[in-house]
Amino acid sequence: MGILTDVLKDKKTVAILGHVNPDGDCIGSCLAMYNYLTENYGELRVSVYLEPMGAKFGYLKGYGQVKHGFEPERTFDLCITLDASDEKRLGEFAPYLKTAADSLCIDHHITNQGLARVNVIAGSASSTCEVLYGLLDQDKIGKAVAECLYTGIVHDTGVFKYSNTSRRTMEIAGYLMDQGIDFPKIIDGSFYQKSYGQTRVHGQAMLDSVLFEDGRCIYTVVTQEELKKNGCTVKSTDGIVDLLRSVTGVECAILLYETGNPSEYKVSLRTNTELDLSRIALAFGGGGHKKAAGCTMTGTVEEIIRQVDGQIRIQWDEEKEQTGV
Known part of the structure; x- marks a missing residue:
């Protein structure tokens, strides 16, 4: 049984959190997790909480479903944090981590000491999206999830030019491209284009x-x-x-x-x-x-x-x- 499958057992409600001022890897990993869960675990009620995001990421499925305000009355069976190196980086949504019955942290920051009961932290990975990819069942990665993961990898590697880019990074990117994503549009629209x-x-x-x-x-x-x-x-x-x-x-x-x-x-x-x-x-x-x-x-x-x-x-x-x- 994989880590994600294990932590999802008997859960009904899930909160997904990223860091303040979310960037491409944060948004990509949070929405990749959201789409993966909603597409493959229909019984789950999943909510994503992030600060307002750049309009250039509007092509990602689930972008419009992200909640931007804290809802103090809500608690969750599971809280998943992505791309956040410490509790402070969760901003106003940090209480969801504290009040959740269970928690999972997925990250690639070497300064992350572990926020959750279960922590998957790979400091050598190019991005949180790369770490997340390793937790997913490849056969269940559809086009929407692939677009999110590719976006995160592109942004945290500077379109594959930073030193954190590895052979595995490129192999993962190749697999995601095979899912039919419009990768030139993703790179130009979300990374290079500016107002x-x-x-x-x-x-x-x-x-x-x-x-x-x-x-x-x-x-x-x-x-x-x-x-x-x-x-x-x-x-x-x-x-x-x-x-x-x-x-x-x-x-x-x-x-x-x-x-x-x-x-x-x-x-x-x-x-x-x-x-x-x-x-x-x-x-x-x-x-x-x-x-x-x-x-x-x-x-x-x-x-x-x-x-x-x-x-x-x-x-x-x-x-x-x-x-x-």
Whole structure:
């Protein structure tokens, strides 16, 4: 009996949760699980709870059924969390995990210490969608589920170019393509296409970027005012940190964007080197992966960059000691 089959035994109601500010892998894995359960376990009553999602994911089956508000009177037989590395990342929906009779956590963040009774965490996987694929019966994966899984994998691998892409990742993607999905449309529509306003935000972010540490690091800041001026939400910042990372000579890219709370910023980190960004994010209460991580910090931009730079320097000093260079 597989893990999913076992945990679903005798269950009637299921809540599916992802992380705050859901990205492609979070949305893809949550809706893949939703569609898989509703298509193959008709007796289950399944609800997905996520913060509002980007309209570009509207092609995914189940997108319109996602609930965006907490319902305090509801409890569930089973709560499944996907792509969330800790309870804090579940946002306002975290109580569903606490009150559920049983729980399952599926994730690929190496900083995840286990949120549930049953935890399936594969830090070496490209995405939560890749981890989820391994729990599903392949013969029961229809086109709708395949579209969701492929979307998540595409987004968390940067269309298969990030170092987290493995042979298994490509084999899974190939199987999903065989289910008849329109993979060029998924890639162009959900990953590359941007609104005019979003393009302006990205352009301004690059114009405002600052190199430091002799060009080895770069940062930029996106303000609420800039987003509002261009008719954008925080989701429009997706991709900016990867643009920063692509600058020649840059080893660490840092994106700060205002949360709306006084002096509070979301900090996204990316690297092309052996820097362990999960260590840096963890130092400030965040988490993620070695080459991609994030956290929330409070202070001025200068203070935050100085603190992050301090953590970067610690690792550089450690490397010098180890290599003797």
